[in-house]
Amino acid sequence: MISLSQVSKHYTNGPAAVAGADLAVARGELVSLLGPSGCGKSTLLRIAAGLEVPDAGTAEIDGLAPAEACRRGALGVAFQRPALVPSRTALENVALTLELLRPAAALDPRELLETFGLGAFLHHYPHQLSGGMQQRVNIACALVHGPAVLLLDEPFGALDELTRADLTAWLRGVLARTGQTVLLVTHSVEEAVALSHRIAMLSPRPGRIRAVLDVPAAARTDDWTAPAAIAMVAAVRRQLREFVPAAA
Amino acid sequence: MKPWLPVLGVAALAPLAWQAAIWIFAPPPALLPSPALVAGVLWSERRELAGHTLVTLGEAVGGYALANLLALGLAFLFYRLRTAEAVLAPWLVVAKNIPFPALASILVVLLGDTLAPKLVVVVLVTFFPILANVSQGLRSADPVLVDRLRTLHATPGQIFRKVAWPAALPAYFAAHEIAFTGSIIAAIAAEWLFAQRGLGYLIVHATTQFRTDRLFAVTLIASALAIAAYGLVRLAAARVLRWRRL
Numbered sequence A: 001m002i003s004l005s006q007v008s009k010h011y012t013n014g015p016a017a018v019a020g021a022d023l024a025v026a027r028g029e030l031v032s033l034l035g036p037s038g039c040g041k042s043t044l045l046r047i048a049a050g051l052e053v054p055d056a057g058t059a060e061i062d063g064l065a066p067a068e069a070c071r072r073g074a075l076g077v078a079f080q081r082p083a084l085v086p087s088r089t090a091l092e093n094v095a096l097t098l099e100l101l102r103p104a105a106a107l108d109p110r111e112l113l114e115t116f117g118l119g120a121f122l123h124h125y126p127h128q129l130s131g132g133m134q135q136r137v138n139i140a141c142a143l144v145h146g147p148a149v150l151l152l153d154e155p156f157g158a159l160d161e162l163t164r165a166d167l168t169a170w171l172r173g174v175l176a177r178t179g180q181t182v183l184l185v186t187h188s189v190e191e192a193v194a195l196s197h198r199i200a201m202l203s204p205r206p207g208r209i210r211a212v213l214d215v216p217a218a219a220r221t222d223d224w225t226a227p228a229a230i231a232m233v234a235a236v237r238r239q240l241r242e243f244v245p246a247a248a
Numbered sequence B: 001m002k003p004w005l006p007v008l009g010v011a012a013l014a015p016l017a018w019q020a021a022i023w024i025f026a027p028p029p030a031l032l033p034s035p036a037l038v039a040g041v042l043w044s045e046r047r048e049l050a051g052h053t054l055v056t057l058g059e060a061v062g063g064y065a066l067a068n069l070l071a072l073g074l075a076f077l078f079y080r081l082r083t084a085e086a087v088l089a090p091w092l093v094v095a096k097n098i099p100f101p102a103l104a105s106i107l108v109v110l111l112g113d114t115l116a117p118k119l120v121v122v123v124l125v126t127f128f129p130i131l132a133n134v135s136q137g138l139r140s141a142d143p144v145l146v147d148r149l150r151t152l153h154a155t156p157g158q159i160f161r162k163v164a165w166p167a168a169l170p171a172y173f174a175a176h177e178i179a180f181t182g183s184i185i186a187a188i189a190a191e192w193l194f195a196q197r198g199l200g201y202l203i204v205h206a207t208t209q210f211r212t213d214r215l216f217a218v219t220l221i222a223s224a225l226a227i228a229a230y231g232l233v234r235l236a237a238a239r240v241l242r243w244r245r246l
Helices: A040-047 A066-071 A090-099 A109-115 A131-143 A162-180 A190-193 A227-243 B004-025 B035-044 B046-081 B082-096 B098-112 B115-141 B143-151 B156-193 B199-208 B212-240
Strands: A001-010 A016-025 A030-034 A058-059 A073-076 A150-155 A181-187 A196-204 A207-213
Touching: A001 A040, A016 A030, A016 A040, A016 A058, A016 A181, A016 A207, A030 A190, A040 A058, A040 A181, A040 A190, A058 A066, A058 B046, A058 B098, A066 A073, A073 A131, A073 B143, A090 A109, A090 A131, A090 B156, A109 A131, A131 A150, A131 A162, A150 A190, A190 A227, A207 A227, A227 B035, A227 B199, B035 B046, B035 B082, B035 B212, B046 B082, B046 B115, B046 B156, B046 B199, B046 B212, B082 B115, B098 B115, B098 B156, B143 B156, B156 B199, B156 B212, B199 B212
Parallel strands: A030 A181, A030 A196, A073 A150, A150 A181
Antiparallel strands: A001 A016, A001 A058, A196 A207
């Protein structure tokens, strides 16, 4: 599981990014972090990934410090921009994860990419792939070593609306099979509703977790026009509006 | 169209244009020798010219290898230790702006007409483009990719090998295009100042003897060497950076 306890982070020459954030993500659960731009969502995720050290509070992954969880290969991280080595093919990029971690057991990169519909693009370089394909390779890189916990930082944020909807449906299918614990940072309420068991909402900077909503199973659907999904999206928006003032 | 076709085309047309200029303007051979006359010098003096060419080539390649060692070492130091860059950068700018004829003359006084002063000149001329490009290239490594490797518990050495160095390679080859060809000109310039062998020495000798035909022959050899160096770099870059062209 993922545990963030009273986490605060203050960057030099700036206001606090997050203040006293508490969040627990249970095993096999997917929790989304929603909030306005600059509210500290990505900072929380980076703290959980061990990329930032909190000024106060603790972050744990399955009871381990994030750095130790990384060392043991318990963590997979996918960023908004695909983190692919330009001089390596899709297959080599996925294999890079295994070259570095050398896990005892892992998925076969080739089979994984084939499962992701990229069988014909194994030997293509990143610049030869579309944005959606690059993002699928990016997620394959985060999944190939079979981590128990997955951290996703706006993985589809840079994609167009239709590709984003397609990939959200695709990711739902992938995660349903792997059953990983996931912390997802997103700006899209629809994406959060379609994927999450719970949605944690942050206030504007300094980010505090102000509300956590359960998402009913009926709302977690690929059909964003389903009545349950529409109702949940409206409920989340209402809740967000309570602590995010409307722009002038 | 093959990329080398225009190069060959120019190489074929240049002697024709040169000969045409001689037919039209009829300059005295001491001012502008004909292509046939220069070709004759290249053939009849081939042994002597080849000997001097090898001397220049040795100085250029030797100096260039030293410049690479020094520049790559410093670029790596700057990548790992930003303080080192802050401390050394101003002194490197000073070194870059030392008039190399002055420094080389001092070295000749100290070391005599040996290989060392020529190597120093080649290093001074070629070192900075390599250092600047590789430093910039290493810094251009994608920070998101570096973050990914950090979450995979990569060591700084692995991050360097897997991300930073591949990111610096295009800039390194761009530096070679300038600096490797420059190394030949630098070696000739060093010989021109003080030497008893090499293409630079031949230029001085031919000038004092009013041997314009020989001067042209040496110029052609120097140009051919520079073009060959450039071609080698492009060939190596095309192989190493093959992924960029796909």
